[in-house]
Amino acid sequence: MPFDTTTLEQTGEASQPLALLGDRLPGLIFQCYRSAEGAIRFPYLAGADRRVLGDARQRQRLAVDGRHAFDRVHPEDFPRLMVAVERSAKSLSLIATQVRLTRPGGSEAWFGVRAQPEPHGDGTLWHGIMVDISEQIAHQAHLRELSDTDELTGLPNRRKLMSCLDHQLSLSCRHGTPLSLILFDLDHFKRVNDTWGHLKGDEVLGRLSELCQELLRGEDMLARLGGEEFAVLLPLTPKPQALNVAQRLRERVAGHDFGLPRHRLTISLGVAEYRIGESREALIDRADCHLYIAKESGRNRAVGSAEE
Numbered sequence: 001m002p003f004d005t006t007t008l009e010q011t012g013e014a015s016q017p018l019a020l021l022g023d024r025l026p027g028l029i030f031q032c033y034r035s036a037e038g039a040i041r042f043p044y045l046a047g048a049d050r051r052v053l054g055d056a057r058q059r060q061r062l063a064v065d066g067r068h069a070f071d072r073v074h075p076e077d078f079p080r081l082m083v084a085v086e087r088s089a090k091s092l093s094l095i096a097t098q099v100r101l102t103r104p105g106g107s108e109a110w111f112g113v114r115a116q117p118e119p120h121g122d123g124t125l126w127h128g129i130m131v132d133i134s135e136q137i138a139h140q141a142h143l144r145e146l147s148d149t150d151e152l153t154g155l156p157n158r159r160k161l162m163s164c165l166d167h168q169l170s171l172s173c174r175h176g177t178p179l180s181l182i183l184f185d186l187d188h189f190k191r192v193n194d195t196w197g198h199l200k201g202d203e204v205l206g207r208l209s210e211l212c213q214e215l216l217r218g219e220d221m222l223a224r225l226g227g228e229e230f231a232v233l234l235p236l237t238p239k240p241q242a243l244n245v246a247q248r249l250r251e252r253v254a255g256h257d258f259g260l261p262r263h264r265l266t267i268s269l270g271v272a273e274y275r276i277g278e279s280r281e282a283l284i285d286r287a288d289c290h291l292y293i294a295k296e297s298g299r300n301r302a303v304g305s306a307e308e
């Protein structure tokens, strides 16, 4: 049965309040029809945000050929949206997803999409709603950032390091690329707190973070694990190069004046390169074991193997 686009708008008197509401509704209500051959049309569009799909003329065209509506979807979100549409058409299940759309002026907005499908003629008809959720997405990003950041130093915290480590380990496994981890710890930091006070200790931790950050490449991740313990994740880096980085960090800290009268600060470092297939914990344990050896063998040194 061919799809009649007029029937949806000719629903009699009862449609009058709905049409008024539709214009003012902060969002977008739509019907989307896809034929068995894959042709897409938007026979019904309403709501204040319908303008996201273009001016009146452009929207009228969508009633005949809806492909251009998808030009507004962010390229990163497009495949996910298409998968959701396919799955929904096949199983007649609700589409519930989030996509970025480019408004006609060029600005980008996140929309939450919900659409219920039903078989119609030889194709599928969705009844859907889209709401601008940009503020919620920004708020969520802010909360995520807070939960991933160490308050004192502004560095990524342990939680963030662990999730990046998981990601980098899977890349390393898949592509066989090297990956190294440095764990380091300030030597005798307790003395700093005991002698100059906790506030000065905090200041030292902040300055130490800046110093180390300056030495590292953009793709390396410096994180504070807690207390006076830090980690550096070095993607695409085999152990000899990671040991070089560790030595440079050590020298940089030992040569820096932290403003502590007659006192120089040093760090001890443990370095380990990821062995394809080992667990995250095993890698951390090996780096930690090397750090322990560095401490035991006199501090202010970088250790990359258990034999040292």
Ligand SMILES: Nc1nc2c(ncn2[C@@H]2O[C@H](COP(=O)(O)OP(=O)(O)OP(=O)(O)O)[C@@H](O)[C@H]2O)c(=O)[nH]1
Binding pocket: 152, 185, 186, 187, 188, 189, 190, 191, 193, 197, 198, 199, 200, 201, 202, 205, 226, 227, 228, 295, 299
């Ligand atoms: N100021 C400050 N001190 C901290 C913070 N977190 C941990 N510390 C201090 O770091 C010190 C760590 O002491 P220890 O674990 O004995 O280690 P250390 O004195 O550095 O000795 P080694 O690691 O063996 O060289 C303690 O005094 C903690 O109070 C912090 O956020 N701020």
